[in-house]
Amino acid sequence: MPCQTRFLPSAADKLRHRAKEKAMVFVGVHEEWGRIDVTQADLGCGQDRESIYKTKRPAPLTCYECDWRLHLVHKTHGAYDLWFLRHANKAPHCEARAAGEGMAHHLLKLDLAHHARAAGWSTEYEVAAPDGSWRADVMATSPDGSRRVALEAQMASISVTDIEARTDRYREAGVEVCWFTDRKTIPWLDNVPCVQIARPDDDGGPVQVTAGAACFEPKWCEDRAVCDWCDCEDCGAGVDGPLPCDGHGTWQPATPFPLERFVAAICTNATRPHRLRMGWDTKGTWRWITRQYFDMEEEQLQAHIRKYQIVERLLAVQQRQQQARQAAEQEHLAAIEALLQRQKALTKPVVEFVYHEAGTYPSVARHGSPEFAMGVPVYVRGKPYAVICPVASRLPALRSRLASLVFFAASERERTRLVAQSAPGQRVEVLTAELTPTSPPAFPPQREKGDLTVRQAVNRMLGLDRM
Numbered sequence: 001m002p003c004q005t006r007f008l009p010s011a012a013d014k015l016r017h018r019a020k021e022k023a024m025v026f027v028g029v030h031e032e033w034g035r036i037d038v039t040q041a042d043l044g045c046g047q048d049r050e051s052i053y054k055t056k057r058p059a060p061l062t063c064y065e066c067d068w069r070l071h072l073v074h075k076t077h078g079a080y081d082l083w084f085l086r087h088a089n090k091a092p093h094c095e096a097r098a099a100g101e102g103m104a105h106h107l108l109k110l111d112l113a114h115h116a117r118a119a120g121w122s123t124e125y126e127v128a129a130p131d132g133s134w135r136a137d138v139m140a141t142s143p144d145g146s147r148r149v150a151l152e153a154q155m156a157s158i159s160v161t162d163i164e165a166r167t168d169r170y171r172e173a174g175v176e177v178c179w180f181t182d183r184k185t186i187p188w189l190d191n192v193p194c195v196q197i198a199r200p201d202d203d204g205g206p207v208q209v210t211a212g213a214a215c216f217e218p219k220w221c222e223d224r225a226v227c228d229w230c231d232c233e234d235c236g237a238g239v240d241g242p243l244p245c246d247g248h249g250t251w252q253p254a255t256p257f258p259l260e261r262f263v264a265a266i267c268t269n270a271t272r273p274h275r276l277r278m279g280w281d282t283k284g285t286w287r288w289i290t291r292q293y294f295d296m297e298e299e300q301l302q303a304h305i306r307k308y309q310i311v312e313r314l315l316a317v318q319q320r321q322q323q324a325r326q327a328a329e330q331e332h333l334a335a336i337e338a339l340l341q342r343q344k345a346l347t348k349p350v351v352e353f354v355y356h357e358a359g360t361y362p363s364v365a366r367h368g369s370p371e372f373a374m375g376v377p378v379y380v381r382g383k384p385y386a387v388i389c390p391v392a393s394r395l396p397a398l399r400s401r402l403a404s405l406v407f408f409a410a411s412e413r414e415r416t417r418l419v420a421q422s423a424p425g426q427r428v429e430v431l432t433a434e435l436t437p438t439s440p441p442a443f444p445p446q447r448e449k450g451d452l453t454v455r456q457a458v459n460r461m462l463g464l465d466r467m
C-alpha cells in the first residue's frame with residue numbers, strides 16, 4: 001500500500017522530523033454534536049463515524065484546544081484499523097497536538113498489546129498507578145493474574161536517570177517492565193530492561209527486535225584441565241604449572257528477530273532481563289536473555305572462581321618457597337660474614353704463631369681463595385705454609401694438595417669440622433682471637449678499604465670474580 005510507505009517514515013526520518021511530526025489526536029469537537037472520540041465507532045455520542053469520513057463538504061470538526069480545523073483520518077496497518085484526527089495545515093502551536101501521540105508510538109502500542117493478547121494475556125492501555133507514580137502504555141497481565149508487565153513504548157528522548165527512576169517505581173509496585181524504542185542511539189539501553197525495535201519501511205515484514213537481547217557464546221579450551229589462553233592480563237600467568245580453563249565465552253548481541261516472538265517469550269517467562277556478569281565491555285549491562293544463556297554464563301563464572309582459588313593456593317605455596325629460599329640465603333650470607341670475621345681476627349695471631357715457628361715473618365694474602373678452600377693462604381719465603389680458616393665442606397676435593405699445610409681454626413668446634421674433612425694427620429691449630437662482636441650481622445657490612453664485602457666473597461667463591 002503506497003499510503004503506508006508515505007505514512008511510515010524510516011526511523012532516521014522520524015528522528016529528524018519528530019519535532020514537526022503531526023501528532024495524532026483522538027478527541028475533537030463537532031459543531032453540532034460537541035465532543036467526539038474517534039476511536040469509537042459511534043464517536044462516543046451515538047453518531048456514525050463513517051458519516052463524517054470523506055464527506056463532500058468537510059465535517060465541522062475543530063480542536064478543543066486551538067479551534068483549528070481537524071480532519072478525520074482512517075488508516076489500516078496490518079490487522080489494525082486506525083481512526084484519528086489530524087490538524088489541518090498551518091495549525092498554530094497547540095497543546096493538544098503537542099500532547100498527542102506520534103504514529104510510531106501508537107502503532108508500537110497496538111503491536112505490543114496485540115502480541116501479548118496472542119500469547120493469552122490480557123492488556124489495557126494507559127494504566128496508571130493508584131497513586132499516579134507510573135502510567136503504563138500497555139499493561140499486560142498473565143491469565144492467572146500473577147504477573148503484570150508494563151510494555152512501554154519510549155520513542156521520545158528521556159534521561160537515563162529518569163528512565164531508571166521510572167523502572168524503580170515499577171519494581172516497587174511489583175510490576176515488571178520492558179522499554180521499547182525505535183531510536184537509533186539509546187543512552188539507556190544498558191541501564192534498564194530495554195529493547196530496540198525497527199519497523200520495516202515499506203511494510204516489508206514484521207517489526208524486529210534489533211538490540212537489547214543477548215546470547216552467550218561459550219568457548220572452552222579443548223582440554224579444560226589445561227588452559228592455553230595465557231597471554232591475557234590477569235590470567236594467573238605468574239603462577240607455575242597448568243591452570244584449568246575458566247572459559248572464554250562472551251556475550252553477543254542477538255541477531256534481529258520478530259517482536260512478536262520477543263513479547264511471547266516475555267509472557268512465557270522464557271526471556272528475562274539480566275545484568276550481565278561477564279565481559280569487560282558487557283559486565284553490568286541489562287540484557288534480555290534466556291535461561292540457557294544464563295546457565296552458560298553461570299558455568300563460566302564458577303570455573304573462573306575455581307581457577308582463582310587454585311591460583312591463590314599456588315601463589316601461597318610459591319611465596320612460602322621464596323621465603324624459605326630467602327631465609328637460606330640470609331643464613332648463607334651470615335655464615336660467610338662470620339668466616340670473613342674469623343679470618344680477619346686470626347690474621348695477627350697467625351702471623352705471630354708462624355713467626356715463632358718458622359723464624360721469619362710470613363706474608364698473608366688479603367683474602368681467601370678457592371684454591372685454599374676459601375681459606376686465607378699464609379706464605380713463608382714465597383711458599384704456601386698455612387691456611388687461615390678454610391671451609392670444611394670444600395676440603396674433600398683439595399685435601400691431598402693441602403695436606404702439608406697448617407690449618408688455623410678459631411675454635412675447637414671449627415677444628416673438629418676441619419679434621420673431619422681433611423687428610424689423615426692434617427695439622428690443625430686452634431688460635432683464640434678477639435672476635436669483634438658481629439651479632440646480628442648487618443647487611444651490607446661496612447668494611448675497610450681492601451677488605452672483601454660479603455657479596456664479593458660470594459662472587460669469589462662461585463668464581464664469578466674471574467669471569
Ligand SMILES: [Zn+2]
Pocket residue numbers: 063064065066067068087091094095096097
Ligand atoms: Zn489544536
Ligand SMILES: [Zn+2]
Pocket residue numbers: 229230231232233234235236
Ligand atoms: Zn590467560
Ligand SMILES: [Zn+2]
Pocket residue numbers: 220221226227228229244245246247248
Ligand atoms: Zn581456556
